[in-house]
Amino acid sequence: MQRMCSTIPRLRAALAVLLIGSATAHADLIRPRTSRSFPDIAGDVVGSQTYTFDPASKTGTFQVVNAPQFLALGPKGSEMIDVQPDQDGTLEQTLNLKLDQNGKLIEAPGNRFQLYGTVTIRGQLYRGLLLEGTPTAFGAQPVQEGSMGPSGVFDLNMKITGGQLAQAFGSDVYFRVIAQSNSTFQGSFATDFSGDRPMTNLRALQGRLPAPVPEPAPLIVFVAATGGFAWLRRRARRTVRRPGPLSPP
Numbered sequence: 001m002q003r004m005c006s007t008i009p010r011l012r013a014a015l016a017v018l019l020i021g022s023a024t025a026h027a028d029l030i031r032p033r034t035s036r037s038f039p040d041i042a043g044d045v046v047g048s049q050t051y052t053f054d055p056a057s058k059t060g061t062f063q064v065v066n067a068p069q070f071l072a073l074g075p076k077g078s079e080m081i082d083v084q085p086d087q088d089g090t091l092e093q094t095l096n097l098k099l100d101q102n103g104k105l106i107e108a109p110g111n112r113f114q115l116y117g118t119v120t121i122r123g124q125l126y127r128g129l130l131l132e133g134t135p136t137a138f139g140a141q142p143v144q145e146g147s148m149g150p151s152g153v154f155d156l157n158m159k160i161t162g163g164q165l166a167q168a169f170g171s172d173v174y175f176r177v178i179a180q181s182n183s184t185f186q187g188s189f190a191t192d193f194s195g196d197r198p199m200t201n202l203r204a205l206q207g208r209l210p211a212p213v214p215e216p217a218p219l220i221v222f223v224a225a226t227g228g229f230a231w232l233r234r235r236a237r238r239t240v241r242r243p244g245p246l247s248p249p
Contacts, residue, residue, distance in 0.1 A: 029153065034201075038073055038203070038204065039073055039169060039203075039204050040203045041070075041115065041131075041201070043066045043069055043093055043198070048195070048197075048198065049183075049198040050063050050194045059098055061110075062096075062098075064095040064177055064198050065092065066198050068130075071083055083118070083119050085117060086118050087128065091116065097111040097156075100189070112133075113133040113134070114131070115132075119165075129163050129164065131166065131169060138154070139156070140154045152183035155175065155177070156175045157174060158172070170204050173204055173205060175203075177199070178199045178200075179194075180195075
């Protein structure tokens with residue numbers, strides 16, 4: 001598995017989320033107008049987006065590889081959490097799916113999304129395979145003649161099938177991809193195309209964030225207190241003496 005590490009400042013990753021969050025596109029995107037939802041994992045920095053078409057089968061393989069940068073729990077900067085490499089040094093998200101020559105999703109065993117890394121959310125550590133899912137719908141922005149916007153914009157609906165953050169994200173997520181440079185997408189899925197440095201967002205549609213872990217100090221006090229009460233009860237039972245027989249008058 002390809003291993004990647006973050007090298008771009010946190011500010012740039014935050015800007016990437018804002019740009020995707022406010023971007024509008026046209027026609028065949030699943031969600032032409034995006035809106036913020038949380039949790040939201042932003043990916044950037046390195047990687048590639050490729051599409052390889054097979055004329056014999058009239059199908060193509062669409063792939064995205066990049067590095068997740070941070071997890072946003074809400075709209076505030078204080079709610080952004082850096083995504084770090086996992087125990088094997090892997091920081092990566094990959095998308096692989098099969099399309100027909102019209103850009104329609106084809107059911108195939110290889111259709112898969114995976115995200116690896118490490119995050120700590122409200123005191124809980126999540127490491128390794130954070131999310132895994134299966135694409136259920138695919139959309140793309142066709143080339144608009146004279147448009148100044150990017151030509152390589154793609155989006156997907158996915159079902160989350162596993163990973164340590166599966167419960168936090170829920171079963172349904174939305175994934176958006178924008179190739180930031182060197183995009184050769186011209187609106188056709190009957191020919192190869194590619195793009196560099198794909199900027200991505202993975203957003204929960206109905207997220208359920210984990211509850212905070214109790215702070216160590218209050219937890220220790222609670223355990224000590226309950227243990228002390230139990231000890232006092234046991235001591236009280238031992239010190240209570242049953243009355244002996246009455247002395248004769």
